[in-house]
Amino acid sequence: MTEYQTITGDETVIRDGTIKLHGPEAFEGMRRAGRLAAEILDALAPMVQPGVTTAELDDVVRQMTLDGGAVPATLGYRGYTHSCCISINHVVCHGIPSDKQLKDGDIVNIDVTPLLDGWHGDTSRMYLVGDVSLKARRLVDVTHECLMIGIDQVKPGARLGDIGAAIQAHAEQFRYGVVREFCGHGLGRLFHDAPEVVHAAKAGTGPELRPGMFMTIEPMINLGKPWVKLLSDGWTAVTRDKSLSAQFEHSIGITEDGCEIFTLSPRGLDKPPYA
Ligand code: MF3
Ligand code: CO
Ligand code: CO
Numbered sequence: 001m002t003e004y005q006t007i008t009g010d011e012t013v014i015r016d017g018t019i020k021l022h023g024p025e026a027f028e029g030m031r032r033a034g035r036l037a038a039e040i041l042d043a044l045a046p047m048v049q050p051g052v053t054t055a056e057l058d059d060v061v062r063q064m065t066l067d068g069g070a071v072p073a074t075l076g077y078r079g080y081t082h083s084c085c086i087s088i089n090h091v092v093c094h095g096i097p098s099d100k101q102l103k104d105g106d107i108v109n110i111d112v113t114p115l116l117d118g119w120h121g122d123t124s125r126m127y128l129v130g131d132v133s134l135k136a137r138r139l140v141d142v143t144h145e146c147l148m149i150g151i152d153q154v155k156p157g158a159r160l161g162d163i164g165a166a167i168q169a170h171a172e173q174f175r176y177g178v179v180r181e182f183c184g185h186g187l188g189r190l191f192h193d194a195p196e197v198v199h200a201a202k203a204g205t206g207p208e209l210r211p212g213m214f215m216t217i218e219p220m221i222n223l224g225k226p227w228v229k230l231l232s233d234g235w236t237a238v239t240r241d242k243s244l245s246a247q248f249e250h251s252i253g254i255t256e257d258g259c260e261i262f263t264l265s266p267r268g269l270d271k272p273p274y275a
Pocket of ligand 2: 122
C-alpha cells in the first residue's frame with residue numbers, strides 16, 4: 001500500500017517512505033531551484049572543451065550555486081565533497097571532479113543540485129567534447145529521447161511503472177542497456193525521497209501518480225550491457241563492459257493534467273549540440 005502525505009508547509013518533512021503531495025508555494029520554490037540548476041548547466045556549455053579539468057567545472061558550479069543564493073546539495077552529502085558529479089564516457093554516474101582534463105571525443109554528464117530556500121533542483125545533461133563519434137552522439141540523442149518519453153507518461157492516474165516501461169522500450173529498440181542500479185527519486189524539501197523512479201518497468205504497475213508529486217527522471221543508458229560496477233572510491237559507477245553511458249535528468253512536478261518540468265533550459269540548451 002502506497003501512502004501519500006499532503007505537505008502544508010510548516011511540518012518537518014522526513015524520509016518515512018510516504019510520497020509527498022505539494023501545493024502552489026512548493027511548486028514556486030521548485031521552479032526557482034530548477035531554474036537556477038538549468039542556468040548553471042547553460043553556463044557550463046561553452047566551458048566544456050578539450051583541456052578543461054572537471055575540478056575547474058566543479059568550481060564554476062559551486063560559485064554559480066552560491067551566487068544564486070543556494071548551496072550545492074551534494075556538498076557534504078553522505079561524505080561527498082564536491083558541488084556536482086561529472087561522469088565521462090563509460091562512467092555511468094557519480095563521477096568525482098578531479099584534475100583530469102577533458103579530451104576531444106569525450107561525452108560528459110554534469111549533474112547539479114542547488115538547494116535554494118529549502119527546495120532541491122536536480123538536473124543533468126550530456127556535453128560533447130570536440131568531435132564526437134556518430135555512435136556516441138546517437139547514444140546521447142536516444143538517451144534524451146528516453147528522458148522525454150518517460151516524462152510524456154506523467155499525468156494523474158498513470159502509474160509509476162508506465163515511466164520505466166516507456167523508457168525501456170525506447171532504449172531497447174536500439175539494443176541499448178538500461179541501468180537498473182540507480183533510479184530517479186522523489187524530491188522537494190528532501191534530496192532523495194520516495195518513490196524510487198525505476199527506468200525499466202512494467203506498464204500499469206506501481207503507485208498511482210497524483211497531482212503535487214515531485215520527482216526526478218534520470219535514465220542512464222549504456223551502449224552495451226546494462227551492468228555497472230562501483231569503483232573503490234565508493235562513488236564512481238562504471239559500465240562493466242566499459243561501453244559508453246549517457247544520462248539526462250529533469251526535476252518535474254505533477255499537475256492536474258500532466259506535469260511541469262522545473263529544470264528546462266531558459267535558453268533552449270536542453271541537449272547537445274549547444275553551439
Ligand atoms: N544528483 C544525483 C542524483 O541525480 C545525486 C548525486 S549524490 C552525490 O540523484 F553525492 F553523488 F553527489
Ligand atoms: Co537525481
Ligand atoms: Co542529479
